[in-house]
Amino acid sequence: MTQFDTAPAKTGDTFVRHNPNYLNMIFGTTAVTPMWVADMDLPIASPIQDALRYVADRGQFAYEFNSEGIFEAISAWFMRRHDLVLNPKNFVPFPGVLTAIALLVRELSDKGDGVLIQVPAYHQFKKVIGTAGRKVVSSPLINTGGRYSMDFEDLEAKLAPETVKLMILCNPHNPVGRVWTSEELKKIVEIAERNGVTIISDEIHSDILYGDHRFTSLSALDNKRHVSVIGSPAKTFGMQSISNGYVYTENEDILKRMKHVEDSMYLGHGNAFTNFATIAAYEKGDEWVDAFLSYMQGTIDWVSEFLTNELPTISMSPVEGTYQIWLDCSDTGLEGDELKAKLGESGFGATPGTWFDDEATQFIRINIAAPRSDIESAFKRFKVVLDQSAKRKVDGMAPVD
Ligand SMILES: Cc1ncc(COP(=O)(O)O)c(C=O)c1O
Structure with a gap:
């Protein structure tokens, strides 16, 4: 057992x-x-439950700052587990990954613009795009005997029109289970760059890897111009109802804009249960x-x-x-x-x-x-x-x- x-x-x-x-x-x-x-x-994991109990037992639920420790704990985790260097100062918290994507779509494109997804795609992406008044542009993945790959030619064609401003990448991919390689990611970054498209990389599944498969974050590639990266402890630790989502970007302009969105919408209000549980997860969950x-x-x-x-x-x-x-x-x-x-x-x-x-x-x-x-x-x-x-x-x- x-x-x-x-x-x-x-x-x-x-x-x-x-x-x-x-x-x-x-x-x-x-x-x-x-x-x-x-x-x-x-x-x-029991450290998460202990952290939640600790917050409940304090019996005090006054306004509380989001601890800086969250982003330090997340950065240390990604360094430890994925050899990925992240700067704790380049995160912005949002209530969830979908909230973060919905806000990025609104911030980085205009009504009527196209947003590309690779199908089959996590079904909420279509809703996120449609409810923001943007158009879904689908690029089918290629299925070769059950293993899926990206159709770079199709991407090149579909990202070319000026009205297509964004691509939502699912990395690793839900539902087809691919962990994209750095070669594949470099190619799509190249295509996106050439066509002036910003990639929103949803990396919520980054820790769930099997065998020799290694996660490559878009932020690991030397590309600071277009790319935003999003994560959350939800999938890794089974914290779906108590987790936040985080935008990570080394693009100073996007960082500034997303901090403004967070501030102006009062989205960084924080929740002590989420904060303590997140730190416990990333520090003690290995x-x-x-x-x-x-x-x-x-x-x-x-x-x-x-x-x-x-x-x-x-x-x-x-x-x-x-x-x-x-x-x-x-x-x-x-x-x-x-x-x-x-x-x-x-x-x-x-x-x-x-x-x-x-x-x-x-x-x-x-x-x-x-x-x-x-x-x-x-x-x-x-x-x-x-x-x-x-x-x-x-x-x-x-x-x-
Ligand atoms: C790729 C992907 N992104 C986002 C989410 C949902 O994230 P959140 O609950 O933080 O909005 C899921 C949940 O299944 C998912 O698979």
């Missing part, structure tokens, strides 16, 4: 992942193993994150073996990073609503691929940050339902005599 083999007790319907209304809406039933939203169904990553790797290996041996009609994209797994169900012969119905029938609470790409009707994404036994039983139920469905199809096709 490991610390990750038991999910914390659920104490109400306010958890998004388990909320009955959402489950009914997405799967048509509440009887599912929810593997859709990208948070954790696992106990978090051991927990290492154990978590090795648990995730074990689950990935289990899924890979199960698919090969028991469910060969489903294939998994190589998981280089993130705890999202991208599955291609094309060989099941199911797609769209029919595939969704099978998810509901088997209680396999995966996110339909069409959330990330209109064309991805035969794909699903699962979030594996849960006890392995939950993932295993969900896959076993899914197999039973798919086998029955395949058998019905074959029986239906058999000649009647």
Whole structure:
């Protein structure tokens, strides 16, 4: 037994992942193993809980400054784990990564401008762009036998028009699990530079890496003109409901403008729970994150073996990073609503691929940050339902005599 083999007790319907209304809406039933939203169904690191208890026990909730220590702790973490030098003075806190992206989009482009995303893409990017009155410009990733790569020619063409001002990069990539290499990143920076486009690099998944894959931040590349980098402890430590997001940029102009946005909107107000928890996570969370990553790797290996041996009609994209797994169900012969119905029938609470790409009707994404036994039983139920469905199809096709 490991610390990750038991999910914390659920104490109400306010958890998004388990909320009955959402489950009914997405799967048509509440009887599912929810593997859709990208948070954790696992106990978090004890230093974070200790920090939260410390704040609660003080019994005093007066105005409190955001400690400078947050950005020092984050910078030290990135140095320790990724050999990345960050300057604590170049961060600006925002309530979340999406808030930060939404504000950057408003600050760095005008209404009607184009913002490029690479599809399949984390579904909120479209909303962030659309609700800001900007236009979504999609550049499809290239799928070669399940492994995705960037289409540089398409990027070159789509970033060329003057009205396209921004690109939102997901690095590492949710949902396809790629950890972009420095060569790939250098190429897109080059293309963006040439076309006067600013890249907003969402690096929220930067710590979730497997095998030899190494995270390269855009801020590690010698490019200080266009690039902003965003992070948060949310994904790394399972702090989705208590984390802040951070813009990091070495572009002095963008830094100044984002500090002004933060100040003028009173967004840096701070929250003592968030602040103390964040420092505890980055200063004392290494051991927990290492154990978590090795648990995730074990689950990935289990899924890979199960698919090969028991469910060969489903294939998994190589998981280089993130705890999202991208599955291609094309060989099941199911797609769209029919595939969704099978998810509901088997209680396999995966996110339909069409959330990330209109064309991805035969794909699903699962979030594996849960006890392995939950993932295993969900896959076993899914197999039973798919086998029955395949058998019905074959029986239906058999000649009647
Ligand atoms: C790529 C990416 N960015 C941002 C977020 C959400 O970040 P936040 O909750 O800090 O707004 C997610 C959550 O799934 C994500 O996958």
